[in-house]
Structure formats: structure tokens, C-alpha cells
Amino acid sequence: MSSNETAYLDLLKHVLENGIKKEDRTGTGTLSTFGYQMRFNLQENFPLITTKRIPFRLISSELIWFIKGDTNIKFLLEHNNNIWNEWAFKKWIESSEYTGPDMTNFGLRSQQDEQFNRLYEEQIDLFKSRILNDADFSRKYGELGNVYGKQWREWKTSNGNTIDQLKEVIDSIKKNPDSRRLIVSAWSPEDIPNMALPPCHTLFQFYVADNKLSCQLYQRSADIFLGIPFNIASYALLTHMIAHECGLEVGEFIHTLGDAHIYLNHIDQIKTQLSREPKQMPTLHLNKNITSIFDFEVSDIEIQDYNPHPTIKAPVAV
Template sequence: MSILETPYLNLLKEIMTTGNDRSDRTGTGTKSIFGAQMRFDLQAGFPIITTKKVPFGLIKSELLWFLRGDTNIRFLLAHHNHIWDEWAFKSWIESSDYTGPDMTDFGLRSESDPEFKQVYLEEKKKFDQKILNDDVFAKKYGELGNVYGAQWRHWQTRNGKFIDQIQNVIEEIKNNPTSRRLIVTAWNPEDIPSAALPPCHVLFQFYVNDNRLSLQLYQRSGDMFLGIPFNIASYALLVHLIARETGLKVGDFIHTLGDAHIYHNHFEQVQELLTRKPYDAPKLWLNPEKNKIMDFEMTDIKLIDYKHHSTIKAPVAV
């Protein structure tokens, strides 16, 4: 196995050293560079970050959620995945139906006010339970709009029909592997105003050569400390799953970023991470009896020999 996270660590160092100080939508502030690229050889191992623990179970459930075309957080909550909670919770507390304590700027306030944080966590726990147990509430407030699952599997056309981009690209890889149109996009300008969070990873393209499947992702915006480690592992897993269904070996994952940023309130965490020595990358195990992406369940996907440092917590900017 090899040290695969070096491109990620080098990019963190570059942003901390040369990044531009910028304001942002969340009011937190960032250091940012525009235009960056990381390349990972998937033959050398699975590129999950080892300088901190990355919860692979959350990555699996989120990707399976996307691939099922689901856009409601209920599936995620049922698998103890809270990655998307804040955006659904924000819609709830800003609605006329919400009558609880003031949750304005709950992300930032919970960092500096321990008393408020406790109230916020209690409200979010009640929200999550209602999503899991109340069908009507879940349908209204668990829905995130046309996020990745919808765009990947149910892209709506002008004439009201739907396009399954994932199935289409699988068939094209099988039948026309040298095509330069092996592309899936999540960026639909018409849907941006209604989405809980406009797509950050907006477009990816496959490339077949020497019986190996590679993928390049273009991501318009990347939270380098919290989000990007998830994105790297998620798209690496996607390459493996699509390669399995198309009968190919894996090649490279190339991660291209527009605005690559580190939030001001993540600086200490990044500095701590950069003091740690990375471990060799683990291997990915996929159930050999499964060949189609829609047949995979959580237990069919595992990491072997994932050695990592401890978790480093950081607040999510919403």
C-alpha cells in the first residue's frame, strides 16, 4: 500500500500559506484559492484520509442514498447519518410551523454559547425523531429538493420526462468506452433556487483506457477540512462501484476544485492535522457476489486495514 493522501495534505498547506482571505455566505470567513487539482491512483489503495478518522459508514450511506435517487434525509437518519441534517433543520426552523426557541444562526451560536448549544441539540434531536416517525412531517421537512440523488437519477427535461444519468453513463461505458461524453452533471440552473444546498460537486466525467476506469470530478466549492475528505472517499467508491458493474479495473480519481477553502474556525484543526504522520492507505472490499450498483447494501462495502489517527472535530458552516 502507499501514502495516498499526500496531495490532500499538500493542498491544505498551500491554502494556509498562500490562500486569499475572503468573506463567504455563512459569515464565517475563509482562506481560499481558486483552481486546484489532486490525483489519486486507486490501484495503490483506497484514498481515505488517515491523519484523522473519517467515518466510512457515513460515506457509504450517503453515496447509496445518492445512487438510489433519494432526496429525503429519512434514509440517512435510519443509517445514523447526520451529514445533511442542518440544511433540513434550517428549513424547518425558518418555517411558519416552527414555534420552538429562536434558532437563528444556530451553527455559529452553538460554537460560542454552550447553553444555546444544548437547546439547539435538543431541538435537532426532536426534529430527527419526527422525521423518522412521522410520515407527513418527513415528507414536508425531510425533503431537500433536487439535490444530487434527483439530478443523477431523475433529471427532469423540458417536456416533463426524466433522464437517469447514472444508468445512461453505465451503458455508454459498456458500449462506447472511448466516448468523450461519459459525463454526469448535478448543476441545473433552474433548480438552484429551490435546492437546500446548490450542488458543490457539480460534474464528473469517466475515462476508459487499458481496461481501467478513471473519473475526474469538478467541484465548484470545497470545504477542505470537513467536506473534501468525504468527497475524495465517496467518488473513489463510486469509481469502484461503476467499475464493478462495467467489468473494468479502477484507474485514477482526479479531483478538480474551483474555490478550495478552509474556514477561519477550522485553522487550529488543520494545523493539528498537519502535524500528524499519515498511514498507508487501506484496501476496499466489495462483495464479490454483487455486480450491479443498485444491489449493494451497507454490509457489501468494507475497508480493510484502515489505520487512522483520532477524530478532529470542527463546526459545520451552514
């Protein structure tokens, strides 16, 4: 069994056994612990979980969306990526322009009421179609506010300028790899009220030693079953991409969690996952002809030899 997969499975077990029941903003309820750290050796393999299928295409397209500084779900929908839909849809149904059926608390209601779920699916399909085909609607209701990509690429300053944090940190890795300031922050208190979802993965730092690039992420809020496998793979991929541009090997990805929680409606799914025997983790291949992370497209990123256990479905808490 790969130590990379063990690190994640140990987190699941830890929170199941030690988590405290807490309420949360979604009304779902959680088992929660505060403060946890995992380490992943990127030299060993690519840490894409095998005890359930993780859709890597969604991870790579979302990361490219972040890197581009984009904050509109249109790019994601064009790549058949639906992981941010619910937050944009919530903005639409709560607007004065929405005149469709009552979608209040659609996240929980769609799980509990089959008839409502069919109505919800109809409305979200109509919403996605308008985002893709109506430019004015997309500009207004596809926007999520100044979420991750905006902070990474256009951090607002007090004098009205912007800072391209991601570009600056890559330049610093190349010019001053021993710096202790190789940091990108997504947490801007001024922008929090206008974000569809305040950043869960809030700050990451790079470290260069022995010609290897390592990355540590601090994540304030961690949905362990659905979100964390995506976050692990996403930041491992980002580390590979930046190492590729900077002519470095990869080292470790270190994942530090604040509120690490299991939603109460994910417990059965987690028990299913823990009953499975992990398989060999895959390998990552990047297009060697790409020399800048800002030029990567989804087709330039490939996972090979990924043969996981089947998907385990679970509802998203919105």
C-alpha cells in the first residue's frame, strides 16, 4: 500500500474515531477535529486516491481555471466541469430576476425529495445552458466574485494596483530559491463578503532543497470525503507544474488542515471506502514542450495507469 494513500485513509479514520459533532452553515452537521497534517511524497507517485475514483479531468481543468485568474464558471462548463455550479446557481435563484419554482435550500431538499430533485435538475440544466449561450447572463450570474484565481493573479492593493502573486512566486523560486517568502494567499478579508464561497485552501508556501520543490498548503475548512482528495491532487499537480517550469524535481506536498470535518451524510460512504484495499497510485505526465504554467491546457496534462475502485457518490453541502 502506498504511504500517500495511507496518509489520507488515516485522516478518515482519525475523524471518524475522534471527531466532535458540530453544526455548520449548511445545516447538515459534521464530525469535526481541529488541526491535522498529512505528508505526500511526490517522488513516490502521484497522490490520486484509488479507494474510490477521483475524476482527474475536473481537477486539472479547475486548476487551469485558477491559474488563468478566471472567476466565471463558463470556462468550467465548457470543459464539462460542474463542481462550482451550485454556488453560482444559488446566486441566480436568490436574485430578483429569478421567477422559477422555489429552490430554497436546494442542496438538502434535492437529497430528500425525489420530485423536487427532478425539478432542481431541470432548473440547473436551464441555468447552465444560459451561462454557456447568453453572454450577458453569464457575466452577471456565472461570476463567483474574487475567488481563488483572482487572488492568485490580481490581488488588490490599497493604492489601486494589483499583484500577480503566482507569477511573482515562480520568479522568486527561479531567482531566490532559498527565500522563506515563497507564499501565495487567497484569503483577502476585504473580498470575503463578495465571494460565492470564501477560500477553503487559503495559503500555500513553496520550499526548495536538494533541487526539489515542495509545497505546503494551509486549508481552513476541509470536507474530508468530497473535497480533500481533490485538494491533494490539485496542489500536487500545481507543484509538478511549477517544478517543471523552474527546472526542479518534485519533493513533498504537505497538507495542513484547520477544521477537518466529515459531513454526517457521508459516514456510510466513508465506511465503504475504508473497507476497500488501496491500489497502485498513478503517474503524471506533463507536455514537455510547455515551458510556462500559464500556457498549459487540459490536453497537456495526463494521468497514466490509474485503475481505482468505483466512484462513491455523496451529496455536496452548499
